[in-house]
Amino acid sequence: EALKKGFANLAKHIENMRLFDVPVVVGINKFISDTDAEIQALRDLCADYGVEAALNNCWAEGGKGGVEMGEKVLKMLEQPKTPYKPIYDVNASIPEKLTAIVQKVYGGDGVVFEGNAKKQIQELEAFGLDHMPICVAKTQYSLSDNPALLGAPKGFTVTVKDVRICTGAGFIVCQTSNIMTMPGLPKVPAANRMDIDENGVITGLF
Template sequence: LVATIRALKMHGGVRVRDVAQPNPEAVTKGLENLAKHMENIEKFGMKSIVAINRFPTDTLEELEIVKDFVISSGSQASIVDYHAKGGAGGLELAEQVVSMVDKEECRYHGLYDWNSSVEDKVFTVASKIYGAQAVDYTTEAKADLRRINKYGFDKLPICIAKTQKSLSDNPDLIGRPKDFLVTVREIVIANGAGFLVPITGEIMRMPGLPKKPSAETIDVEDDGNISGLF
């Protein structure tokens, strides 16, 4: 489970433009969001190892606040610094993962029965993972449900599309919101992939590219070095 000090500050109420400024109080307040993600992993029969992805603006105090919280919650944590140190910056994390795998302590299980109705599967995820109280469907989504049931796609698993900025489908609900309403706008049948995609909130599913994508300037030199990344 990857966490950043910047994201925790945002969930602690700090504006995005100010997340580079030291603010241990906001980090502490934002830990409720991290706690929910850790709880969600346990719902699948798994244990979490929290990788704290270090940024140059993070203070040692802020990093230790997160690490101490994770450890006190019964999980493992590692401060990773791949950007500055390369592979060496993640050795502790790698060792923790290998150790957990070797112990075979985790037994994965799904969250719902694929044979349940689409509505039940959506509500299970929305309530148990997001913390929602109820799920609403637009007229278009209800028509999608009828088509899905008619053609026998209702037994497929679901992959809900929503904002990454909140546990809810509303990007303004930061931290750990509870008892909110999730609205499904439409449901896409991804038959080739083998799942249904309930789309919630106002989101862009595929980010657009600029007129000149960065990929056009990236190259591998004769000596093996990669150029054009920055």
């Protein structure tokens, strides 16, 4: 029942991929605690939603565990190509582009720019640096900027606190909260539990 309830989030991600007019295949990343019933339920939900699903069990089986998914991706690549369709005009204003992302991709109502963000947008516009794609830096736990809103929430707004440009990469970063924008390690990294002995036997991976 929890899996069926949580499928609302996956369904929204599938819808989002379809927004760009590209084909979709769902890779089921199998964990050791997943049951056969859960895997089958997820396959059935994907089938009902009209999308291909394949098991990825590389974690336990190495390359062999990814054969099904690889074959389905290859089969999809053999189909007639559909042109990528962006969801906004890159030359639109920063608020217009971000509003398109929030409404079409996240499922929210709109965007609120705080005072500092408004000033930063004006500066980028003055230098003609606002005609780039948008990269949103926000919580990974929700489609909104509130980590407590799970599934596929509706009726929310996204608040932008900081707007800056990455000229080398060629995009504008809209940050919604005080989050780490570079990958970080947990307090106890998994590597601390890993080892290899003189015979080449590795432990601590699983």
